[in-house]
Amino acid sequence: MRFILLGPPGAGKGTQAQILAKTLGVPQLSTGDMLRAHVALKSELGLQVNRYLQSGGLVPDEIILQMIENRLQEADAQIGFVFDGFPRTLIQAKELEFICQKLNIKLDGVIFIKVSDDEIVERVCGRCVDVTTGQIYHVKYNPPPPGVEIKIRDDDQEEIVRHRLNVYKENTAPLVQFYESKGILKIVDGTGLIGSVTQRVLESVN
């Protein structure tokens, strides 16, 4: 069970990847979460990537690819995984093919979550995260229960969100065609309630 969740920032990739990974019993491999963990720990890698995360720009491909290759060799990833936020460039997608060949594994599908630009800005700008569990909420659509300590990601401010959207269009959007040409792309409508999107995601993997 090896899937990629593809889509613009704020399409609900993280939320759906979390649910899909849990349903399939495989780890959710989010490069964004891995990078943020390094930044929080102030590791050497964290110090190196912090400025890219702050600005909403992309971390260099070599750093991401090394991180992914290492992660794929850990025990829990042997039964499968759901990639969330990776690959994000054509170079990463092509290199991932080499990594898969090397590790003798095959992707089962790429799920593209489709959402319009306006909806993305609206969604991302209200997004917040439970400091303890990492659970994602939205101040308007999915408010956190009372008493939960939440924080807002530094890169979820409107100006940075618009920049991340442009970065996505330039670098990541071409992956839709790349995977379509490989015959493994599944397009899922990302609008509506979280539960309805989840249902469509689960239907697409069955």
Ligand code: AMP
């Ligand atoms: P995300 O949590 O997926 O929205 O990622 C947050 C930030 O981490 C992005 O804006 C990038 O700076 C960086 N990042 C995450 N994944 C990648 C990737 N695959 N390639 C390059 N940069 C990434």
